[in-house]
Amino acid sequence: xxxxxxxxxxxxxxxxxxxxxxxxxxxxxxxxxxxxxxxxxxxxxxxxxxxxxxxxxxxxxxxxxxxxxxxxxxxxxxxxxxxxxxxxxxxxxxxxxxxxxxxxxxxxxxx
Numbered sequence: 001x002x003x004x005x006x007x008x009x010x011x012x013x014x015x016x017x018x019x020x021x022x023x024x025x026x027x028x029x030x031x032x033x034x035x036x037x038x039x040x041x042x043x044x045x046x047x048x049x050x051x052x053x054x055x056x057x058x059x060x061x062x063x064x065x066x067x068x069x070x071x072x073x074x075x076x077x078x079x080x081x082x083x084x085x086x087x088x089x090x091x092x093x094x095x096x097x098x099x100x101x102x103x104x105x106x107x108x109x110x111x
Contacts, residue, residue, distance in 0.1 A: 003038055006084070007031045023091035027084050034080035037061060 010028040019025055041059050045052045058065035062073040071079060 027087040030083040
């Protein structure tokens, strides 16, 4: 649920900022991959519970998953979170710097 809320929030921010903050777009892309992984697992759990319980829990990119990677599902989940969090923090930092520059320009013109 929190991954979905984060994904929706990032999507709204991308729309609000009109894609001007590239780091926000990177975070949204990573969150989208994570969301697809969760939707797949949710679907497998409900569509074929026996498959899910017999190893379908690997998901799409987990080790032995649909596509697969060397990461077990918990490590994959942490990796997704990391590649969402870092660009998201850089996006906030980058935009704060932009606002600060604009504020300094305004103060400089007023003085």
